[in-house]
Amino acid sequence: MGKIYLYNTLKRKISPFAPLEKKSVKMYACGPTVYNFAHIGNLRTYIFEDILKRTLLYNGLRVLHVMNITDVGHLTSDSDFGEDKMQKAARRESQPATAETVMQIAQKYTAAFLKDIANLNIITPDKLTKATDHIVEMIELNQIIQKNGYAYETSSALYFDTRKLKEYGELARVNFDAMQKTARAETDPEKKNQSDFALWFKTVGKHENHVLRWDSPWGTGFPGWHIECSAMSIKHLGKRFDIHCGGIDHIPVHHTNERAQNIAAMGGPVVNFWCHGEFLVIGKSEKMAKSGENFITLNTLIKKGFNPLSYRYMALLTHYRKPLQFTWEGLEASQNASNNFYDQFLSLEGDGGINKNYQQKFLKAVNDDLNIPRALALAWDLLKDKKINSGDKKATILKFDEVFGLKLSETRKIEIPKEIMELAAKRDFLRQEKKWDDADDLRKQVEERGFKIKDTDSGFEVTKE
Ligand SMILES: [Zn+2]
Incomplete structure (x- = not known):
């Protein structure tokens, strides 16, 4: 094991990482809201998290990886506006939104998500936790937050009082006053501060017809999106755990609110390292759209004849904290490059041992805040290195693939046109x-x-x- 360095979003710097408990890392990743197929931009985040996990494993650590499945409470806006995404999806697929059709939608897109991550050779999380299975834990956590003086009840919701927590906004590096100035289309006049967010929605007013609902001390209703992740991460990983990861879009609202809930309930921070992956962009700067022509799923790529692992290879070429520029030409080039990589690997013959020099350089690269582009370049250098024999190359590259996850050990020398x-x-x-x-x-x-x-x-x- 080498010394691992990771960028911690909270500190805005790269710091040495060591597990809180010897040899065992507890890691929570925000999973999908299962109302639609994941697009390749979403999937990039899961590839980054997979690389992070594989790097920890490569260092001889154990990893307990928990990912949630959001099947209730995530409104069409990450803030508290709009309708529940699940319910909207049930209507979109021309069914009346009932508890049953919403759960069918959840099952359908959970299965699609699991298929996507299997196709990308992402190691399945140790635990996949569904929000609807954790309503009791969410209610209990909300009660603690309220008892500790950080929540207030209105006619429509139980809100978190963001002004009460001095650490609020630390993760996003935005101060309280600036957060109040953001203009919103909809605002609840009973909210004390613009940045306050719902811990529990009552099924009254605009949420009167919400189909999934539970009894609670604040009346019948459903949980806010952010409390789900606090409740599930604390339940499965404890009051203090190592890594919480997700996409950068989670920093300003979702993770900021999660962190606030954690501190309000537990009296101090729960998460040691906050790690975030950058977006995928179409062309030069456009973020992937939620629908329409710019909504590209893994199935879109497969239909066009691409191997899903060539998309994984493409993602490995850009550092996770830099935007990944997606173009079809770029994907074509990645497919050619990865095929070339497989061919070169398959041409290696004989048995051998791991080359220590390359192994050391590789470990240094991956432990340097997951510098996979450098690690991949190193693998290419090794393939071309005339001083190393074929068997040693094979053994060393195969070892590297524990992090790359390109399924080299399963690759056979057959060309499929x-x-x-x-x-x-x-x-x-x-x-x-x-x-x-x-x-x-x-x-x-x-x-x-x-x-x-x-x-x-x-x-x-x-x-x-
Ligand atoms: Zn989350």
Whole structure:
């Protein structure tokens, strides 16, 4: 194990990281709100978190990784405006929003999410915790926050009183007065401060028709989005844990509010390191949209014949704290580069040992705030290094892949032509739409050309017959 350095958003600097408990890291990652497919920008954050976890494991640490699934309480705005995203999705998919249809939506998109992360070779979190399974814990935490004097009740909600907490805004580095000046389209006149946020929504007024609802000391209602993550992380990882991660979009509202709740309830900070991944941008600066042409999912890439791991490879080429520029040409180039990487790896023969010199440099790169672009460049240097024998190269690169996660150990030397992959992907979609006859036609076409399709938990595999 080497010395690990990570950027802590709270301190705005890179600091040495060591687990609070010897050898064991407790890590919480904000998971998806399961109202739609994840887009590749969302998935970039999960790749970053996977790299972080793999780096900790590479250093010989154990990692307990908890991720939540939000199936209630996340409104269309990250602040307290709009409608519950789950409920809106149930209506979008032309069903009346009932508790049952909302839970069906949750199941559908949770399954899609798990398939995406399997396709990207992201290690499944040790625990996936659903918000609707933790309502009791959320109510209890809200009661503690209220008892400690940080909450007040109005006719529509239980609010967190942000003025009461001097640390409020520390994570986002925004002072209290500045936070009050942000103009909002909707405002609850009963709120004491603009930045106050709901710990519990009552099913009255605009939330009168909210279908998922529970009894609470503040009347029937549903939890705020932020309390979910505080309640689930504390329940599964304890009152003090090592790392909380997510996308940078979580810094100003979600994580700021989570941190405030933690301090108000526990009397001090719960999280040791706050780690955040940058956005994916389309072209030069455009953030990925939630719908329309700029809404690109992993399935979009697969349909176009790309291997999902070529997107993973693309993400590895940019440091997680820099915006990832996405273009189709860029993805094509990454697919070619990763294919080249696989080819070079497969051409290595014989057994050997791990090269100490490269191994040391690699550890230094990944432990330097996850410098994966440098680590990948080092792997290429090793492949080209004439002084190292083939067997040693193979053993060393295979070891590096514990962090890269490019599935090198499973790569066989078979070229699957792009048009075959496209046919197989099309067949998979037809199957999902239950168009069995059309799907069978495509399977026959693939088989006639000497390839075989095998269906797996994470999708499908194509092999040469
Ligand atoms: Zn969260």
